[in-house]
Amino acid sequence: MSKLHYSGICEVAEQIESGKLSPVDLTRHMLDRIDAIDKDLKSFMTVTRDRALKEAEKAEREIADGDYRGRLHGIPIAIKDLIDAKDLPTQGGLAVLKGNVAANDAPVLKKLSAAGAILIGKLNMTEGAMAGYHRDFEIPVNPWNAGYWSGASSSGSGVSVAAGLCFAALGTDTAGSIRFPAMANGVVGLKPTFGLVGKSGALTLGDSLDHIGPLTRRVADAAIMLEVMAGYDRFDRHSLDRPVPDLTSNLDAGIAGMRIGYDATYTAIGASKELIAAHEAALLELEKLGAQIVEVSVPSQTTELMDAWFAICASEAVAAHAKTYPARAADYGGYFGDFLALGTTITQEQVDAAWQLRRAFSAEFNEFLASVDALALPSGIGPLQNDYDLYQNAEALQPLFDKAHLEYTVPFDMAGAPGLTVRCGFTAEGMPLAIQFGGAPFSEATLCRIGHAYEQATSWHESNPPI
Template identity: 45%
Template sequence: MTSSPACTPPGKSAVSGDCEMHYANLLDVAARIYAGELSPVELTEAILERIGLVDPVVGSYATVTADAAAAQARTAEAELKAGRYRGPLHGVPIAVKDNIFTAGIVTAAGTAIHSGHVPSYDATVVQRLSAAGAILLGKLQLTEGAFAEHHPSVTPPRNPWNPGYWSGASSSGSGVAVAAGLGFGALGTDTGGSIRYPSAANGVTGIKPTWGRVSRYGVFALAASLDHIGPMARSAADAGAILGVIAGADPHDPTAGPTPVPDYLDGLGAPIGGLRVGVDREYNETRVDSATIRMLDDVVAALRRMGATIVEVTLAGTDAINALWPRYAGVEAALAHHETFPAHASEYGPVDTPGSIAGLIAPGHSVSGIELMRAHHQRLSFTGEVTRTMRDVDVLLTPVQPTTSLTLAQKDALYADADSLIDFLRFVTPFDMSGNPTITLPGGFGEDDMPLGFQFVGRPYDEELLIRLGDAYQRESDWHLRHPLL
């Protein structure tokens, strides 16, 4: 699939091609809505029409809530005309992953066993989006239980750049919808790379916040102490606008941290001269393909042009903590599914497939308490190692995955082999285990014309710096402005 430049935001040099509104950045749309140049009602109608035309091809939505979205758009338009402005999401159409509860709307979490589950309440993140005036277009498809593989009854979302390639797990629908112009942002979840993989695979921007930065109330758990909820959008600034709405303490979730939520858009455009970026070359380049290494070299060159300082670091223990992740996550997944597995195992995907959630849960039942505590202590030690490594740097730069985009055949082979799958996870699970925030950014294209992505890792609750750095990089590059021709 060839690419085309999207709308040019303020401050970027001109690019050829006509602006297509469905590919515009969220904040550009928000500015036009605020100025009265764009009607939320007409915009929502246009995006719903596009979903009707394009989503049958890419399959990103599990449920489209057209009537509710139209009603929300009418309310938003009336409020804006009355001078009641709720902020940058007011009147903007977005969507959420289908493991996030929505009152009166089926929330199946990509499973067959919960296919009829209709929550009686909204998740906290949905409540906050609604309070900000966002328009909910619907629920986005995901892998079974938010693990690696889709349930056999679900048709996986198709990568809009090329349907023969992986669309990422598990927030596959979220990545596809944003990349395909079927919403101006989305929410995803990340327990083992599930915001980062689909962001990289589909050429969009995703933030995995600090664990505890965003409430998990009303979200189906995969592994509760590893689950992160975060935004996916076309740019770092857009993702920051969404994060600013959903972040913060929540009386329904005592693990949601009380740290005040800053204005993530306030420091955008400030120079990053003197920023220290840590690079562990052995970690970043071992068992990593040449195209990914070249992309990272290009990112380093861009950072230097912007005045950042590159600092060589060593992050110890990544392979060991990655190897522990399946057992740790498996125990927590077994807890999350204890009412339905193994009692209703026949309604799950195959238990003998490493990429299936059943294949994660079943071994979790056999992990002893001593094994779990040993893994937990190693997790605490690794978290301390990340803290130590970041004493002398502001962020870390790493790949998202060790190879360029996977074809569907390569993905199937990966999911069938436990050792290969675990090795593939080694740049993502360590930062789920430590809880550090990350931002994934488009970093170019491979020889197959498929998007490449990388990540910056920050200190706990330092999403503001990640967003500022991501925005600075996106002012220097234009990869995030590219989109598939659909």
């Protein structure tokens, strides 16, 4: 058990299916590890010990009886604390939701449970899935170095996976909050096409921008998770009624002949020299695997696009919090309170103009993405030192998010296109570096093939935090 917690799902699943590994023993090991380590890392909001052990015992009986459901059967996972789990708190980092208990599992959790996954806990996050934290909640600590940022709202998800406390975690991404924590904590993060994963039973930040997706330690694990998570959700008006994508059967087919776009000027906008060098090395590796690296010019990322994102997201957040804001404005933290206050000043004319810009940009961006098999780009500038008080207001924290460079993430949320973040190196200080592969809507299978091929050809994913 000493290093099993750092294994990928496929490796663990093989042992469970063969009977060499007990789901109960595995779950107890992970629970014990959480008890021993997470008091310092603070990734878990709630540890679901009783539920996890009951589900593990059930999985063990089913597998012994020959009813093996697949590679998630008996695998401990965790979810961001804005996704409902029956009889457990769903607070979303919000003091105004303390005491809020879910009546049912969210549909996405039901799908994972039906596949045999074991819920081991719910994870800490920023207030309301925006940028800052509420002082009543703990801030997850980067397991590679406590002096560095652990990512945005799905920070607990990134930390828990990187630290070997669960084998996969669910996060949400509205402006980069799956890909930022994946980058910061050196794990895999997959933001799917908008509508591919239903999001009913999850608290809303921006209804037309929120995506639910997996964070894992291996690309294959993200593919396995998303294949189970995807599918129509009749309670989500944005859910797409289309066949669940096959992400795993051709994962090992290689990338020979694939065209991967790269815009060196776009990458240089915010990426550090170390990150640029790591990306160039990654592109050379992809060429060795048979891919063609194509020079492209990414559609211009104007300040107007970011302003449009803000207008849409802030206005949708105000609508989502209508029951508690502004009636309980004093109970909100500095950053999210400021965000909602600004949201109330946005006019319908501004929202309409933002949507007009969004539609035009989305059409242009998705057409551009369709011209290649994938676009290689950063998920952000790279590791960020955490010298900010993350409980502060919007003005105090704006410099952090200026450094994060949302122009690498927001376009994919605005256009509803998928993005996959994979580790691609380390800084001189030992912090992980990441590369993002973005593609046209519904290109997840291609992105996973590229990420998996790169991962198999390199050894970056084999290193673990110095815990």
